[in-house]
Amino acid sequence: MWPITMAASSPLLLLRSFTPTKPFSKTILSLRKPLKFYSNSIRMEISEIEAEKKKIFVSGATGKTGKRIVEQLLAKGFAVKAGVRDAEKAKSMFPNPNEDLQIIKSDVTEGSEKLANAIGDDSDAVICATGFQYSWDLLAPWKVDYYGTVNLVDACRKVGVKRFILVSSILVNGAAMGQLLNPAYVFLNAFGLVLVAKLQAEQYIRKSGINYTIIRPGGLKNDPPSGNIVMEPEDTLSEGSISRDQVAEVAVESLLHPQASFKVVEIVARTEAPSKSFVELFGSIKERSRLTHVLNSLKLIALVLVFSIALMALQQLKILKVLIGMTRRLNEDVGL
């Protein structure tokens, strides 16, 4: 029950106690319609008060992580708009009728206008757990993991959503971390440079001005958690894995802790790691300065340059070898 007392001394006091101080405090109820008061009697029409739950739009809600995010949001008392490509699939995944769960058809590749309609003006935040599905289309990562995320951010701007949580991946900035030859970096990028696409999407979010939390998990596991969450700053972790349950938990907790705002966090689970609260985990991550971003971009450019020069040198060597071979053969032919 809401803590409403009809004998409240001041309507303003009521208003203050009901209006969340921050977009995402622990209070999940928010006031959408103004209270109506009648003169003298300080009578309040309860029917006019619409205290609604915070509503979160989850993109990729039928995914293995997305599903868990939806379930955990509902369990924590949020209302959810599940953005899905296939409504029938979603209905079979969430079979129990729940008035707090709304299933909305949306494809992130279809542009920000359609997404804005799906998110609507009643969503308080967006969580993006989409990921391209393996296919012969090498551009799929760019369509889904880059443009899809860009479309979602643009849609948020259109409808005034100010909070965005992205499930990204460790090693997205592997090149700048000196992990160019890390097998995971090489293998994942073999599928249409998905890590590069994700990194570009992250950069778009960071420049957009939206209040973001970018979660970069290690390898995802369907098993229940088997260790404690280890949270590190961006470009730190290059190996490790984590249960999708814990990734979903971090996504949901990001909404509840102001310490998660404007941060990129890398997460894995380790059995030997100490158990920490989310205040401690998010609080331990510092926001990176713009200078660090510039330096990282320069590092990436330098690496690409070195790589290209090395490739060109190799090519030249090959050409040189062919030329030497040809000269030798010519010399042999003319009997020199």
Ligand SMILES: NC(=O)c1ccc[n+]([C@@H]2O[C@H](COP(=O)([O-])OP(=O)(O)OC[C@H]3O[C@@H](n4cnc5c(N)ncnc54)[C@H](OP(=O)(O)O)[C@@H]3O)[C@@H](O)[C@H]2O)c1
């Ligand atoms: N697998 C790993 O080890 C790993 C590691 C680190 C990070 N990640 C990242 O973590 C995220 C979640 O991973 P996951 O394995 O849980 O994902 P998943 O099960 O593959 O789910 C991906 C979701 O994205 C949806 N989707 C794909 N294309 C879409 C589009 N055009 N429009 C709207 N939705 C679309 C899918 O919809 P349908 O259900 O309709 O197909 C699905 O619901 C992904 O971004 C992934 O890259 C994965």
